[in-house]
Amino acid sequence: MLEVKNLKTVFRVGDKTVHAVDDVSFEIKEQQVVGLVGESGSGKSVTSTSILNLLPPNGEITSGSVNFKGQDLLSLSKKEMRKIRGNEIGLIFQNPLAALNPVFTIGNQMIETIQLHHKVSKLEAEKEAVSLLKKVNIPDAETRLNDYPHQFSLGMCQRIMIALTLSMNPSLLIADEPTASLDVTIQAQILSLLHDLKKEFKMSIFLISHDLGVIAQSCDYILVMYLGRIVEKGTPHQIFKNPQHPYTQALISSIPVPDPDHNTAATLLKGDIPSPMNLPSGCRFHPRCPKAFSDCSAINPSLIKTNDSDVACLLYKDD
Ligand SMILES: Nc1ncnc2c1ncn2[C@@H]1O[C@H](COP(=O)(O)OP(=O)(O)OP(=O)(O)O)[C@@H](O)[C@H]1O
Numbered sequence: 001m002l003e004v005k006n007l008k009t010v011f012r013v014g015d016k017t018v019h020a021v022d023d024v025s026f027e028i029k030e031q032q033v034v035g036l037v038g039e040s041g042s043g044k045s046v047t048s049t050s051i052l053n054l055l056p057p058n059g060e061i062t063s064g065s066v067n068f069k070g071q072d073l074l075s076l077s078k079k080e081m082r083k084i085r086g087n088e089i090g091l092i093f094q095n096p097l098a099a100l101n102p103v104f105t106i107g108n109q110m111i112e113t114i115q116l117h118h119k120v121s122k123l124e125a126e127k128e129a130v131s132l133l134k135k136v137n138i139p140d141a142e143t144r145l146n147d148y149p150h151q152f153s154l155g156m157c158q159r160i161m162i163a164l165t166l167s168m169n170p171s172l173l174i175a176d177e178p179t180a181s182l183d184v185t186i187q188a189q190i191l192s193l194l195h196d197l198k199k200e201f202k203m204s205i206f207l208i209s210h211d212l213g214v215i216a217q218s219c220d221y222i223l224v225m226y227l228g229r230i231v232e233k234g235t236p237h238q239i240f241k242n243p244q245h246p247y248t249q250a251l252i253s254s255i256p257v258p259d260p261d262h263n264t265a266a267t268l269l270k271g272d273i274p275s276p277m278n279l280p281s282g283c284r285f286h287p288r289c290p291k292a293f294s295d296c297s298a299i300n301p302s303l304i305k306t307n308d309s310d311v312a313c314l315l316y317k318d319d
Pocket residue numbers: 011012013018020038039040041042043044045046047056058059210275276
């Protein structure tokens with residue numbers, strides 16, 4: 001359904017270049033959930049805005065291709081792309097309040113969106129809005145249509161955003177940190193809701209998060225990103241049972257385990273993620289890697305297939 005190949009995205013800042021996404025390739029098949037994980041600044045959001053042609057003026061895709069259902073998205077005009085975004089690819093963000101209009105009721109916004117996408121009467125659109133709100137578990141959907149966004153909790157607003165997005169009937173949903181602003185129990189509810197809706201609406205989901213623990217259960221595949229590059233790609237089972245990349249190992253060991261007898265020492269990541277304006281030579285993880293050796297500062301490893309996950313690290317040989 002979606003095939004991203006060798007995607008490179010840069011930003012020009014003065015006379016400097018920010019290498020935000022570098023040679024990223026992955027695929028999302030029909031009704032698959034693919035998770036993208038990495039620290040803040042690793043290039044997760046830029047990957048999604050590149051796919052959707054939503055880069056700011058100083059951003060540029062310098063190479064690669066994005067194929068969605070046989071169409072090369074990077075060659076589409078802004079108008080054609082808007083059509084794809086409105087109908088085929090839905091997008092939800094971290095802060096649902098920023099996406100909802102504070103001066104209109106939820107009902108108004110939903111009815112308008114539904115009528116924009118489907119040729120239906122106002123009454124039919126209202127019925128559809130109620131049905132969608134019920135699907136995302138908003139209690140008293142009929143009466144709550146008359147409420148304004150600020151009358152809902154943040155978790156409920158995110159459900160409403162999901163309902164609004166579903167009203168466009170997208171075949172791919174890109175969810176960029178959809179639960180980051182919510183507390184842990186609500187996070188779990190939203191993810192389980194997305195999981196149920198995926199089946200009902202037969203969608204694929206690209207789920208972006210900086211927290212591997214949060215999205216682990218929800219994905220068919222996980223992509224681990226570090227400084228613009230995919231460093232490991234595998235099923236949740238592969239990633240958690242046998243993480244191969246030292247960065248993935250560090251991410252996993254830092255997930256809190258609620259068991260006082262669990263005494264595995266967390267591999268703490270040294271220092272902060274470097275700036276993509278000043279990339280380390282060789283393997284980008286080498287200044288922070290506990291397993292780095294002499295070649296690591298000279299050779300930038302590509303993603304290779306192994307018996308387990310795909311990994312970009314010089315410790316592994318191509319199978
Ligand atoms: N408009 C821009 N101009 C310059 N640099 C940018 C711009 N947008 C993003 N970047 C840089 O690109 C890199 C990747 O940013 P991105 O927003 O994709 O990170 P992220 O993985 O989504 O992080 P977070 O978890 O904080 O959302 C960062 O270093 C960021 O500073």
